[in-house]
Amino acid sequence: MSHLPSLSPARTIDVSLGPQHPSTHGVFRMNVTLDGETVVKLQPVFGYLHRNHEKIAEGNSWLAAMPYTDRLDYICSITNNWAYALAVEKLAGIEVAERAEFIRVIVGELTRLQNHAAFLGFILGDMGAWGTALMYAFREREKILDLFEALTGARMMCNYMRFGGCRCDLPPGWLETTRKLVDGFPAFLDEMEALLTGNEILLARLQGVAPLTPERAINGGMSGPVLRASGVDYDIRKVDNYGIYGRFKFRVPRGSVGDCYDRFMLRVLEARESVEILKQAIAGIPGGPVINPKAKQRGFRPPVGEAYGRIEGPKGELGFYLISDGSDRPYRFRVRPPSLINLTLLEELSIGAKIADVMVILGSIDIVLGEVDR
Amino acid sequence: MTGVLEAIRAALPSAGIELLKNQSPCAQHSLLVAPKDARAVAEFLRDSLGYDFCSNVSGVDWPARKVKEAIVRRETVEGVGTDVQETIEREIPGFLEAVYHLFSIAKKSGLLTLRVRTGNRDDEVSIPSLTPVWKSADFQEREAFDLYGIRFDGHPDLRRLLMWDEFADHPMRKDYVPPDDYEYEPTPHDEILAKVKSRTEAA
Numbered sequence: 001m002s003h004l005p006s007l008s009p010a011r012t013i014d015v016s017l018g019p020q021h022p023s024t025h026g027v028f029r030m031n032v033t034l035d036g037e038t039v040v041k042l043q044p045v046f047g048y049l050h051r052n053h054e055k056i057a058e059g060n061s062w063l064a065a066m067p068y069t070d071r072l073d074y075i076c077s078i079t080n081n082w083a084y085a086l087a088v089e090k091l092a093g094i095e096v097a098e099r100a101e102f103i104r105v106i107v108g109e110l111t112r113l114q115n116h117a118a119f120l121g122f123i124l125g126d127m128g129a130w131g132t133a134l135m136y137a138f139r140e141r142e143k144i145l146d147l148f149e150a151l152t153g154a155r156m157m158c159n160y161m162r163f164g165g166c167r168c169d170l171p172p173g174w175l176e177t178t179r180k181l182v183d184g185f186p187a188f189l190d191e192m193e194a195l196l197t198g199n200e201i202l203l204a205r206l207q208g209v210a211p212l213t214p215e216r217a218i219n220g221g222m223s224g225p226v227l228r229a230s231g232v233d234y235d236i237r238k239v240d241n242y243g244i245y246g247r248f249k250f251r252v253p254r255g256s257v258g259d260c261y262d263r264f265m266l267r268v269l270e271a272r273e274s275v276e277i278l279k280q281a282i283a284g285i286p287g288g289p290v291i292n293p294k295a296k297q298r299g300f301r302p303p304v305g306e307a308y309g310r311i312e313g314p315k316g317e318l319g320f321y322l323i324s325d326g327s328d329r330p331y332r333f334r335v336r337p338p339s340l341i342n343l344t345l346l347e348e349l350s351i352g353a354k355i356a357d358v359m360v361i362l363g364s365i366d367i368v369l370g371e372v373d374r
Numbered sequence: 375m376t377g378v379l380e381a382i383r384a385a386l387p388s389a390g391i392e393l394l395k396n397q398s399p400c401a402q403h404s405l406l407v408a409p410k411d412a413r414a415v416a417e418f419l420r421d422s423l424g425y426d427f428c429s430n431v432s433g434v435d436w437p438a439r440k441v442k443e444a445i446v447r448r449e450t451v452e453g454v455g456t457d458v459q460e461t462i463e464r465e466i467p468g469f470l471e472a473v474y475h476l477f478s479i480a481k482k483s484g485l486l487t488l489r490v491r492t493g494n495r496d497d498e499v500s501i502p503s504l505t506p507v508w509k510s511a512d513f514q515e516r517e518a519f520d521l522y523g524i525r526f527d528g529h530p531d532l533r534r535l536l537m538w539d540e541f542a543d544h545p546m547r548k549d550y551v552p553p554d555d556y557e558y559e560p561t562p563h564d565e566i567l568a569k570v571k572s573r574t575e576a577a
Contacts, residue, residue, distance in 0.1 A: 046513075046535055046536055047534075047535065047536040047537060047538065050536040050537070052521075052536075052545055052546070054521075054546065055545060055546055090398070090399075090400040090402075091398050091399075091400065092398075092399065093398075093399030093400070216509075218426050218427055218479050219426065219508060219509045219510065220509045220510055221427065221428060221429065221508065221509065221510020221511075222510075223429075232479060234479050234482070239482050302398075303397060303398060303399075304397055304398075305396050305397045305398025305399075305400075306396055306398060306402065307396075307398050307400045307402060308402060308430065308475050308485060308487070310429070317429060319429065319430050319475070321430060321432050321473065321475065323434065324398070332432070332434050334430070334432040336429060336430040336475075340513055340514075341510055341513065341514065343513070344509060344510055344512050344513055345509070373536060374536075
């Protein structure tokens with residue numbers, strides 16, 4: 001009998017990553033079981049930011065839910081507004097004013113640009129390039145947020161869409177500033193690419209990490225850039241042609257391997273396509289009212305029924321499922337959160353990867369916790 | 375939608391399935407599937423009809439409610455028949471519902487809405503999980519279990535998703551009453567004071 005502790009064979013250790021970890025993009029926790037440095041199990045833990053958005057919306061009037069949708073994915077408040085407005089318009093059969101459709105496309109694609117710019121900065125932060133890349137990305141994002149501020153009065157919580165249109169018209173000179181920004185945006189992407197995409201460390205950290213097959217991506221409910229990075233040709237802007245997307249010419253970039261590098265590059269390519277859409281939309285915007293004058297906002301009571309409306313948000317398929325019982329508040333208000341559902345396969349992607357790669361995998365999915373936890 | 379219904383009926387003749395009309399202008403009708411057949415119908419939809427993408431899973435709470443219906447009754451008084459209009463009240467028992475929104479990525483078509491209902495809101499709250507068919511239902515069924523109390527049989531990991539594990543109630547149900555004391559108030563006033571008084575008087 002020895003008094004020394006017995007040397008056990010290799011054991012796994014449990015590590016709690018988060019909730020206060022800078023690379024979890026908010027308050028998100030992962031219980032990771034490690035064998036050495038390799039992940040053998042990963043359990044995501046949600047709910048740190050849960051305030052039951054759906055319950056709050058069911059207790060408020062239809063219009064009062066609009067500013068709350070800003071707080072879902074707080075990076076892209078305008079597309080959240082759009083998805084909700086679209087679902088309500090489906091539910092009540094409301095026509096959208098022509099000029100508002102163009103404004104929606106313009107602000108929606110600007111939202112995509114600033115989301116993808118922020119993504120490029122964040123994922124480099126996740127890889128250890130702290131600050132510098134993020135600073136360049138945020139410089140560009142700030143310009144777009146300034147445009148939002150000029151248009152809506154708020155940089156992030158825009159509360160801009162209304163049923164049947166938008167809240168206010170474009171201020172004088174706004175379109176011209178936007179055109180200049182859009183024309184200058186590819187230069188930023190070129191600069192980012194010149195600095196980064198050929199970088200050896202970046203390639204080593206992204207290429208071949210956590211590949212995802214198209215079959216698994218579809219079955220796992222992945223949507224948006226994560227789905228397309230796996231090579232699936234599915235863009236709701238093309239499939240549903242919601243709004244006036246059918247009038248614009250743009251391509252849908254796709255990945256081939258579905259690894260982190262594809263997910264990274266897909267955002268860059270998608271931003272370039274957004275620039276194309278923006279150019280066409282700015283050139284073609286007509287005059288007229290920005291809201292359907294027949295659409296009621298206050299005291300709005302849609303007919304009894306239900307509707308599921310969805311858009312191609314910057315993070316994936318953002319949907320709203322609404323049931324109306326004919327009263328002035330939603331009977332059921334459900335958000336289909338792309339950030340949460342894109343995490344379904346996080347464990348599958350992470351098993352077998354190194355612990356340092358988990359942060360990159362999470363970063364490549366691109367989540368916002370305001371939407372994950374609602 | 376009717377084509378899908380006919381295809382299911384042809385392949386699974388014994389399946390309890392029904393078309394529910396949606397009165398909204400968008401006319402997104404849905405298929406109500408009996409819980410016992412939900413798995414078979416889901417697998418058929420995925421494998422044979424190409425509905426490979428389960429986009430959205432929502433819980434819905436329908437408490438017991440009374441609906442008024444206008445009926446016309448034929449009344450014969452002293453040999454003369456007259457139509458009498460009457461309003462009757464009918465009680466619909468409560469149930470919980472899981473709503474699945476399906477799309478087909480292969481065919482770029484959709485939307486197909488699938489509904490599965492529980493027996494009631496108290497003890498018969500089990501319906502089969504569709505997570506084995508579509509992995510994307512995983513977190514969303516956990517959320518419906520958490521917030522509505524629907525039990526999904528066959529779910530690989532049915533735990534609360536958003537609320538903490540010790541939490542007892544289901545906050546998205548229509549009759550959920552939030553506790554008075556989840557935020558400590560040293561000097562209760564207004565509504566909180568009224569609630570506290572009514573509690574202490576009742577006790």
